[in-house]
Amino acid sequence: MRETTEQGYAGVKARGEDAVPCARTSAHAASPSYLLPLIPILLAVLLLLGGCDESVNPRLGIDRPFTVWGLFNPKTDTHAVRLFEIEGTIREVRPEPLDAVVTSTRLGDGAQRVWRDSVVTLRDGDVRHVYWAAFDARTGETYRLAVRRSDGAETSAEVTIPPPVTLELLPPDTTAVTEILLPVAVVGEAPQLPRVEVRYEVVSTPFGGDVSFHDVVVSYQSRAERVAGGWRIDIDLRDDFRTIFLDLTEKEVSTERIVLREMELTVHVGDEAWLSPVGDFEADVLVEPGVFSNVENGFGFVGAGFFEVIRWSPPAPLQDRAGFHVER
């Protein structure tokens, strides 16, 4: 986590800002008493002189060159970072090449790769610079990503590739009256689970009404528990049924008969640094520059991770107890 200072972000200093404290005036420079009546006049003059300035400059400037958002994914052969120049004015990103060279270095053996720029067009029509490189990121290896500007300014980050994991369904726990727990084991030494969510595919089948299909996603962020050999996630089917019920009600969908077709658990595995300082990954909190960052001399986050998915349908009696409609 970054440090904070009275001025703002840790280490962020306005260009040209003097780090030397103001020189002290001499304690021996006593004012002659006959100058005392002049003090109010001097103050008034200073006030008036200060009032002459009409200009205002809200831009402090910054020495950090880049903001980098990146992912080293050991399950794919391509790794990517989205790169932003830190600019003094707000404007759309232009497709012209950036003054940036992106490299990655495997710290174990010094193997270095130069990443290629690609200009992608997002769904809203905006363009972005995404640098990428194709190679196998090996489990346990640490990589250093560096983004260098032609004037030598550099932004960098280091990531360590997490080990693979497997997802295993454990026997349901139906002993509690108020809960129906479907435990899932994340087997493997996953350092962090930044995102865990369950997607329910449900069908609304009201009597005499139209059948409609819906996906409802329930977040299990921060609800995974570290256990020996990995993590354990207890999916509460009854509680999730209530969430689905409220979601459909809000969408003005009939909740008379809700049929569960399938459920899908997605577990995102991240490296050790992939940990939100507030638990959840809430954009309004994490948007503050430097709050969630492992980038040196810049902003952003470069992580190493991947995700695993498992799909299944729980037993009909459990669905029934949870509140879903089950054909008898």
Added chain:
Amino acid sequence: MPKAVCRRILLGLVLGLAAATGAAAQTATVRGFVTAAADREPLPGVNVVALREGVLLRGAITDGDGVYVLGGLPAGRVVVRASFVGFATQTDTLDLRAGEIRILNLTLAGAEAELGEIVVEDEGEGGAARLSGGLQSIRPKDLELVPVPDVSGDLAAYLTTLPGVVTLGDRGGQFFVRGGEPSHNLVLLDGMYVHQPFHLLGFYSAFPADIIQRADVYLGGFGAPYSGRIASVIDVYARNGNKRRFAGAASAAPFVSTVRVEGPLMAERVSFLASVRQSVIEDVAARYVAQDLPFRFDDAFGKVHAVLNANHQLSVTALRTHDRGRLGAASAERLDEIRWTNEAVGLRYLVLPRRVPFVAEILLSWSRLYAEVGPDDAPVRWTEFDGLNYAVNMTDFIGGNEWKWGLFWRVPEITTLLGGLFQNVEFGTSRRHKAGVYLEPDLRLTETLRLRVGVIAQLFPGQENTAFVEPRARLLWQRGRHEATAAAGLHHQEVFGLNDRRDATNVFTAWRSAPTDRLARAVHVLAGYRTAPTGWLDLAAEVYYKRLSDLYVAEWTAFPRFTTRLQRASGRVAGLDLRAEVRRARFYAALTYGLSSVRYEAQQEAIALWYGTETLAFHPPHDRRHQLDLRVAGAVREVELSLRWNLGSGRPFSRLFGFDGFVLMNGAVDLFDTADEQRVIYERPFQARLPAYHRLDVSAERRFAFDGFSLTVQGGVINVYDRRNLFALDLFTLRRSDQLPVLPTLGLKVEVP
């Protein structure tokens, strides 16, 4: 406060009042209305004294309705004498019986002032340096001394001269009084609530000088008759209209045109006063100013006043204002165009009962504010605030002391659609009943010392916290030319206005009802001193401190968007006012200085994470540290000249380091496809200050009298040395909006007196 304690306090005060009332039965009371002979308008501030063999028994000052009460008079012959500067003194001799309550209405004819008169000091007299415990009373003649681009003055322009009153510029209609928000000001016109009375262009309000009889502005420390707001009170009394003859005026100037008519509907008994103003800025002023001035406003005022008999008066007042304009950059979609309408109608009944020694005021009013932002046909956000207000205000005079007490019942109904402005508050509607009672005796402890101590009990039936008790106190010491005051009080506000102060061009205020366990709260403490070392010089100084809690401010965010969430904040305000005023026959000068510090502490959840502290302390955009205002007026032959120079130190704003993009890395996202947002890398909020504001305005006016009418010609220049005073700066585009440039004005006014 527990209900039991509340009940005990009220019971004690009521029993005290009853005991004092019994004692009053042994003495006599004389009271009545004092009016001007010329038009039958009430005369506030008149000295009325009761004498016996030349010895002063009692003295009183007429209030805003011209009412005086001389209580506690011994039975027998007394001489009642009324005197007022500019009027002939009137004397009447009465034979009073013990327990008698005599109605004696007095009419004063215009004349030269007499010297050596016995004078009772009035707390509410007009004048720039006549500040008494946070109260400044403003008369129409005070308004005329401030140069404005109009032949007549306006209360809004005058308020900007007061130290401690901060505006964000010459547009927007936002007044911050001693650190409070505009929504913290209670504005009353003849007892009616007016929620947003100041027009988009800062010179103008719903209160032109021609309709005002006087305005009492409480900058803090206000008494028990006022409740429901935590910063200030602007209590405006309108004129009643001429009861003897028809009169009127019409004026034209580059910014506004005005028509006023008044006259008797029934001679000596019923009068009317009507005024209509229409802005012409877009059509006239904008043509010769190299600046877009997209402002349009109008207001209409009407009042009928009836003297039912010697001791009953009734008035009906109505007001409507409308504003439309744009403070930001021009856009074809008019997404930021703001429009608001005030409507209010009220009935006021004033009675001096013949058998009980009360002055009773009964108020019944309804007021409504509707404001919206966005295109005409599809506003993106709007707010509607209306409600009924019933009040009974009683003033009793017991043993030489004035006891005020009253009851009120308010039913504000508020509906607001925020259109995403604040993400954690979207839509709300509320209709909450509020009832209350107050008691405030003004106790004359010694010849020189008076203590006014009051208490208000506010009740919210059906709410979680049903009762609030607010103590108020005011101490006044007067001796010769010296006066010292101190005041303190606790204030709550049950409705609050939401503003996004990150953007100066966004003046939309969304009203909401606060949960009763989280009412905005302020504690006021102030102390002042004033003196008149000579007959023409007044000096005043006042220090004040306020503690604010449960305020709502916009959350801080690095997203470059105009929607955010709300967070709670507390604050403190400290300041000093210094005033000097010179009044000579043909020369006037007033110099005021205000030193103020406003600091808020926000309690946003993420602040500890962002800044490493539990709360974020900052100086909000209305923290103007220094204010200096100089007004000089004089007459050269037949021409009246006036000049105003004012200076305000820079207000806080937030600087930024730069811009980048933000990707929410909440998992193994696809960086070729995932959406992102632009981001602002800000410095810590409100660390810098804008340039100082200063401006010189001058005007010259000459009145030509003709048979049956007069013509007034006024010429002036606003911003004489063309200072580029900043109104708003778009941090993202660096586009700057300045306030009015140098602007010559010419106005004409035809008046039938």
